[in-house]
Amino acid sequence: MEKKLLLGDEAIALGAIHAGIRGVYAYPGTPSTEITEYIQRHPLARARGLHSTWCTNEKTAVEAALGASYAGARVIACMKHVGLNVAADAFVNAAITGVNGGMIVVVADDPSMHSSQNEQDSRFYGKFSMITTLEPSTQQEAYDMMQYGFELSEREKLPVLMRIVMRLAHSRAAVTVKEEAEEVRALPCAKDPASWVLLPANSRRKYAALVEQQPRLEQAAAEAPYTRYEQASGEKPVGILACGIGYNYVTEVREAAEKFNILKITQYPLPADLVRRLAADSREILVVEDGQPFAEELVRGMLSADYPVRGRLTGDLPRTGELTPDSVAAAMGHRPERYFEAPKNVVGRPPALCQGCGHRDVYTALNEVVKEYPDARVFADIGCYTLGALPPFRAIDTCLDMGASITMAKGAADAGVFPAIAVIGDSTFTHSGMTGLLDAVNDKAQITVIISDNLTTAMTGGQDSAGTNKFEAICLGLGVEPEHVRVVVPLPKNMEEITRILREEIEYKGVSVIIPRRECIQTLNRKLKQKRAEKKA
Structure with missing residues (x-):
């Protein structure tokens, strides 16, 4: 080992x-x-x-x-x-x-x-x-x-x-x-x-x-070898049902082993007999779980209605957000050590699109055109480009789930919104955007779809994107008219061309697709560094 x-x-x-x-x-x-x-x-x-x-x-x-x-x-x-x-x-x-x-x-x-x-x-x-x-x-x-x-x-x-x-x-x-x-x-x-x-x-x-x-x-x-019941000395102490990482937080309180009955849960279905044993040995149960009150609700259903069960539902632990050593210690009746108190002199810095990112040029062009249409709505999707919701662009109106940009734009167009514009990334498009585009084509929806293609799955670190070099063929195969599948290079020097194409496709009474294509600046930098390292070697 x-x-x-x-x-x-x-x-x-x-x-x-x-x-x-x-x-x-x-x-x-x-x-x-x-x-x-x-x-x-x-x-x-x-x-x-x-x-x-x-x-x-x-x-x-x-x-x-x-x-x-x-x-x-x-x-x-x-x-x-x-x-x-x-x-x-x-x-x-x-x-x-x-x-x-x-x-x-x-x-x-x-x-x-x-x-x-x-x-x-x-x-x-x-x-x-x-x-x-x-x-x-x-x-x-x-x-x-x-x-x-x-x-x-x-x-x-x-x-x-x-x-x-x-x-x-x-x-x-x-x-x-x-x-x-x-x-x-x-x-x-x-x-x-x-x-x-x-x-x-x-x-x-x-x-x-x-x-x-x-x-x-x-x-x-x-x-299970990972399920464990730890019984404290003394009569009727507080019982703790600690799930997953919650067990770690409980054991960080030094007195836990001596003062609490602890049932460690790492496997479900929740073993009812062990829960009832914990209840019989304890005057009340505190359920410590990271996530929603899943086990807490199950425990309440296993025990009598008047048995005291505490946790996220009772406010003893925060109802939302992840657990911390401080919140768990407080629920156990111990003074928290303030492990997670943020320094007062640190200013928060919101995320932003990288300098040199092609999405920046897409949003710059889109904002210039959209301001000409007072009723325009831009439906976005999950990816780096979701940061277009933040300053300085403030370019998108919605972001729901993977692929929703196209189908929400279609629904809005069905309801009379013009122009209805969808912004979706390359990886997200192949993940779950293609079926929405087919719906739009079959219904002859008047929407403009922008597939912002940076040749990678950038938001999660630059993994391969399933549709790289296939997007024009995919769109044509789904029925988008060839003359309304347009490819541009998102660079400041091409801004006049990009805004012109945007205006033309917005006015088209059908489904149009614009593909701004330029490699992610981060993956490009990594490739260049690797090439330099290979030359030195």
């Missing part, structure tokens, strides 16, 4: 490699991106030829992972929490088909919305799908749980959800890992169409079997 200093994401990635995965299927999304990137860089993964290219979106990632599982391979699918919304159709139905080779879906939640539209809690998806959810409390557990999760997945013939949070994903700790990892042989390909073809008759049988599995999954959670 050896020790490595790893991010939580890296611990998951290395644990997956050492557990014998044949592939990782993912779409980049903070705070999950580093899992796939670590696998892509790792020499053992390269030596084994692990599949590790980026998928077009999270749904295709889960479907491809399920296909690999069908063929007998161990696989992971990785995404951030809002990506699970995109993958939900495949993810929920995978609990009905079941799996063959072990399959773990790793989802990184983002309490406090550091880089997300919401702070939804992925544990609800695990409960909704009726599968096991793992929630490591440390980087070491994140590494160890991969082997455990694959064995559990193959034993129960179900996918496993692993839920982590931003603070675990993006913090480092020493992790004890295997020095060598044996390659795991794939299982034979699945052969039972009655399990994998979800016709209603098959689905009803499989769903009934899934319901029957629930007591066994709950028992597995109660007996």
Whole structure:
């Protein structure tokens, strides 16, 4: 065994490699991106030829992972929490088909919305799908749980959800890992169409079997090596149900081990018998969980209505945002140490588009043209270019989810808005914008779509973009008229040409697409540095 200093994401990635995965299927999304990137860089993964290219979106990632599982391979699918919304159709139905080779879906939640539209809690998806959810409390557990999760997945013939949070994903700790990892042989390909073809008759049988599995999954959670009940001395102390990283915050309070009964939860379904034991031994229960009050609501349902349960719903912990050592200490009745108090002399600096970014020139041109149309509305999307909402541009009116710019623009145009303009990035367009464009073409909507193409998935660090060098062909294939697919180079010297084309396409009574194309300044700089380094070598 050896020790490595790893991010939580890296611990998951290395644990997956050492557990014998044949592939990782993912779409980049903070705070999950580093899992796939670590696998892509790792020499053992390269030596084994692990599949590790980026998928077009999270749904295709889960479907491809399920296909690999069908063929007998161990696989992971990785995404951030809002990506699970995109993958939900495949993810929920995978609990009905079941799996063959072990399959773990790793989802990184983002309490406090550091880089997300919401702070939804992925544990609800695990409960909704009726599968096991793992929630490591440390980087070491994140590494160890991969082997455990694959064995559990193959034993129960179900996918496993692993839920982590931003603070675990993006913090480092020493992790004890295997020095060598044996390659795991794939299982034979699945052969039972009655399990994998979800016709209603098959689905009803499989769903009934899934319901029957629930007591066994709950028992597995109660007996899991990471589940632990720590009983304090004394009569009827306060009980704490600590979920995932919440256990870390609890144990940072020095008196916790002596003064509190602590039930550590890292696996769901929530084991009801252990919860009832904690309640019997304690005068009240404080539920410490990072995310929404998922476990708190379950605990309330397991106990009598008059049993005192505290947590986020009662205001003992903040209802929104991520946990901190200070907030947990305060809920435990201890004076917080003010670990997270921001220095008073530090001025906040909001994010901004990079100097030299092509999106800047797109918004400069767009603002110049839009001011000529008092009723114009600009519908934007998820990506670096969402920063166009901030000064100095203030160029966009909406941003909802991946791909929504085109469909919202279409709906607004249907309702009489003119001009209705959509701004979407290259990676986002192939992720979930193409179907909206097809809707617009089929309905002959009068919208102007700007696909701001910087030749990469820039917001998450410069991963490959699925549609690079294919956008004109895609738009033509979806039915956009060839004369209304226009390509420009977003540079100040081309501003007159760009604004002229914008005016022409806004006035066109149909669907038009403008593709401003210039490489992301950050990926370009990295390429130039690499070339200089290669020359010196």
